[in-house]
Amino acid sequence: MTMDRWDSTGREVDEIVFAEPVEVVRKPITPKLVRPVVHATVVGARESSVRAGHAAAFHGARVPVYLARIVARSPVGAWRSLVWFLRWVLDAEGRRVRASMSGAENTGTTEASAYLRVQQEHREAMKLRAVAAAVVAAVAAVLLVAALLAWGTTAMIVAGVAAVLVLGVIGRGEETLRVGPAVHEAGPPRLTADLVVTALGTLGIGELNKALREDQNAVRFTSPVCRDGSGWRVDLDLPPGVTAGDVIERRSRLASGLRRAESAVWPAPGDQHAGRLTIYVSDRPMDARKPVRWPLLERGRTSYFEPLVVGADERGRPVSLTLAGASCIAGGVPRSGKTVGVRVLALAAALDPLVELHIVDGKGGADWLPFEPIATFLCVEDDDEGLERVMTDLRAVQADMRRRYRTLRTLPREQCPGGKVTADLAAQRKLRLHPVLYVIDESQVILTGPAGKEAAGIVEDLIRRGPAAGITLVLATQRPAKESIPTGASANASLRLAFRTMDHTSSDIILGTGVGTAGYRSNTFARGDVGLSWVLADGDDPSLCRWAYVDGDDAATVIARARADREKRGLLPRQDEEPAPDLLADILAVWPAGDRRRLWFDELADRLTLTGQTVTAESLSASLRAHDIPSKQVSRKVDGVTVNRRGVAREDVVTAQAARQAASTAACTPTGT
Structure with a gap:
């Protein structure tokens, strides 16, 4: 910005230079060490005030009921008051003492003198109390007459109401004022260390029970039970000889011991040793929460080479996956959310206009039809003709993979230092190194068909060599076995999605035997854990993911947005374009x-x-x-x-x-x- 003006010395200047704004980072007011205490205090005070306000409103609305019950109990109160007054005047409290000494006057012992003294004190007390009662009655009568003369009927009504209320309170029973608590404590008990130890003792693990019998402190908590997100986190060390996997495979029993729903309790191995256990207990069971809303449903673009958001974990944190340089296998029984989850992954990739999509649905359903407007290859037929089309496309993609490697070999080292497809190389359309996502849902139909042996060979080749060339193959099946997921594929896939399975063998095929031994097993998912899976990415520990739910209509909307983006960027052919010379x-x-x-x-x-x-x-x-x-x-x-x-x-x-x-x-x- 320039303008004419004069500085403080009177010299004319032609340009005013504004300094760049300085970014100010405000440090937290509360020190980090006391922040949890302050947070707990604030949260506790807020919860207490809310509960107190609710209790006041609850009982205030029931005041007429309380008054009616008090009035109804006023005769009982009058009778109780009369009985108490007479017992006081007659000194009924000393009756037991006098009765116990009733034979002492004829014994001639010291007990006789004691009895006579007690009797004398009793007579004097009765006289004194009778006089006091008469004085009180006279004073009360005088005050009543005076109030009646001074205030008239109003005084009588007020006094009568007050007397009825007082007598009603005196005559109230245990249930007179109890309509019900304002806050019904129907939830699970508070999570404490003692409750966790008790729950662990009910799992039926021999070594654990033996250690607890010998030492009640055999389970050592490495940190206090604390809040973590929308739940509680427990970190502990199990006794020697007991592994986290022993507890994880008994998740349903652990949830019962903690008095929680099974989908609210998620034990996982710790990061120190096999005996370190981390238990996350969410406030609300995952199957009772609303479906995770996909953040890319209405707007946004993605990149094949960057993490793609697909869902949220048990703590509500986003879960992201990266397709670049990876091959993927997914498995789960029907109605476990496998197809919907893999479709979300494909939708995320489709929002990158450079990604070329090949979709094969061995089930022959309509789950993948929304991808037709942008898919380079889409086959949902499960007949012989459809299988032959799939084989032709697989051969073409394998041939294209070889071409890509020849192209990578010709590129300068500084342009392709790792010999792999990068984001910069994919953006150069003349190289034809754009990303390719090949999804085969219900892969057992293709790999066990007439050309199953050839298809398995191509699939294993694409999983082994495809990622470096920019080709990602996704195999999904409801029957994890060596026929539906070849051994070479399961051994080389770097991205694994394990939805609910029926046995640990199927879980091990997807996640790997070593992972199952560590305690991550998809067969521990309950029937209601729809859309939940263990996600194992290369180099990371498995994490729990509840996949975002995108139905068919929403998927079609996302695909329409993806197609419009590709048309805008010239990545779809024009229908009226003259064919190029062949x-x-x-x-x-x-x-x-x-x-x-x-x-x-x-x-x-x-x-x-x-x-x-x-x-x-x-x-x-x-x-x-x-x-x-x-x-x-x-x-x-x-x-x-x-x-x-x-x-x-x-x-x-x-x-x-x-x-x-x-x-x-x-x-x-x-x-x-």
Whole structure:
């Protein structure tokens, strides 16, 4: 910003330079050490005030009931008052003492003198109390008459009401004022260390029970039971010989011992040793919470190379997964939320306009139909024709993977230092290294079909070598076994999603045997734990995830937004666009099938002039390399002299043309990436 003005010395200046704003970071007012105490105090005071206000309003609304009950008990109060007054005047309290000494007057012992003294004191007390009672009655009568003369009927009414209330309070019973508590303590008991130890003692673990019998402090708490998010966190060390896995596989019993719902108790191994256990107890069971809302449902874009938000953990924190450089396997019984979870992962990837989607639904349902507008390949048919289309597409993707590696080998080291597809390389459309997400739902249908052996080989190859080339394969099945998830796939997948399974064997196939031994087992999920899974990412400990729920209509809305973004960026082909010249078809048209010779590039360029194309030997060689057709040394004698030039064989052109036609036939909606 410039303007004319004068400085403080009177000199004219032409430019005023404004200093950059300084970012101010405000430190917390409460010190970190006392912050938990302050938080607990504030929360406790707020809860106490809310409870007190609720109790006051609750009982205030029931005051008429209380008054009616007090009035009804006033006769009882009058009778009790009369009985008490007479007992006081007659000194009924000393009756037992006098009765116990009734035979002492004839014994001639010291007890006789004591009895006579007690009797004398009794007579004097009765006289004194009778006089006091008469005085009190006279004073009360005088005051009553005076009040009646002074205030008239009003005084009588007030005195009568007061007397009735006083007598009603005196005559009240135990239930007179008890309508019910204002706050009903129906929730579970407060989580304490003693309750945790008691619950652990009910699990039926022999070594644990033996240690507790010998020493009540055998379970050592490494930190106090404390609040963590919307629940409680417990960290403890189990006795020697007891592992966290022993407790985790008895999660239902542990929840019963803690008097909580099973979906509110989540034990997990600690990070120190096998005997370290962490128990998270949420305030509300996960199956009683509302479905997790996906933050990308209405707006936002993603990147294949950055974490994608797919749900939330047991503490309500977002759970994110990264697809770049990963292959994924997912498994779970029907109605466990497996397809919905994997579909959320695919929707997140679809919001990156560079991602090319291949979707195979072996179930043959409608779960994946919303992806049709942007999917390069979509097959939901489970018949022989559909399986053949899938095999053709798998072969084409495998061939494209080989091409990608050839392209990566030709790139400069500074552009591709790790030999892997990066975000910068994926953005260069001419390299055709854009990300590819290949999802096979109900993979057992494809891998156990007529071409199951070949399909399994391609799947294992894509899982082993695809991630570095930008290809991510996702296998999902409701029957985790070596037939639906090949051994090579389960051993090399770096991203694993384990929904509810029926046994630990299925859980181990998905998560791995060592992970199951550590206590992470999907067969411990309850029937109501829909949408819950263990998520195991490469290099991380398994974490619990409740996947966001996106139904079919919302999925179609997200796909429409993704398609609009791709159209805006020119990543979808125009329907009215003229088809590009087919170089391979033109070559085969001018090269008869019976001609088995290898042609030089300049000879082939001359023949292509018959089709109206103007090409040179150099440009033709470059174009054929782009189609993965290698050039070869062709020797020929010309006028008796051997001449060597670069050329091509017709069978190589035929092979490339067949592979391209197969991929084009299988594609539903080419993306143009």
